[in-house]
Amino acid sequence: MSIDDYDYPDYGEIEADIIEKGIRDVSEENVRAYLGSYGDAISLRIKGCLAEGRELLRDSHFGPAVTLAATGTEITLGFLVLRPLMQGAFLSEEWADILTRRVIAGRFTEDGKLIPRVAAQWGIDLGKLCLTDGKNLWETITKEL
Helix, strand or coil: CCHHHCCCCCHHHHHHHHHHHHHHCCCHHHHHHHHHHHHHHHHHHHHHHHHHHHHHHHCCCHHHHHHHHHHHHHHHHHHHHHHHHHHHHCCCHHHHHHHHHHHHCCCHHHHCCHHHHHHHHCCCCHHHCECCCCCEHHHHHHHHC
8 A cells, every 4th residue: 555545634725724714813912012022123124225225226236226125125015014914813923934934935926815815804905005106006016026
């Protein structure tokens, strides 16, 4: 009998059920605790990226300036938006950390589908948010960034 002959549970389905439960059990207290603990340090890092990017732009170092702007955007989305929402939705820090890392680490196409669902639990419709130039925020993030 080979290992393929055994009936193993579908862990993807189990994981999906855990994620669904987490989305339903949103906790504002966890979001406040996360931002209270890490918000200032994250903001300083973002400001540093943007300040250095402006200097590089002023000195005509366009590639590194764009890289720092993208890094600041990634930190903002990952650690001031996504991570606090995940922290609130998934009551354990471990779950929030795993999901945030998966989304940030390049599995965005697959795992990025969770972000609009989690945001919707907070009353945020990512499909309706627009940038100052009128472009849709979520489409810009998913298709251009």
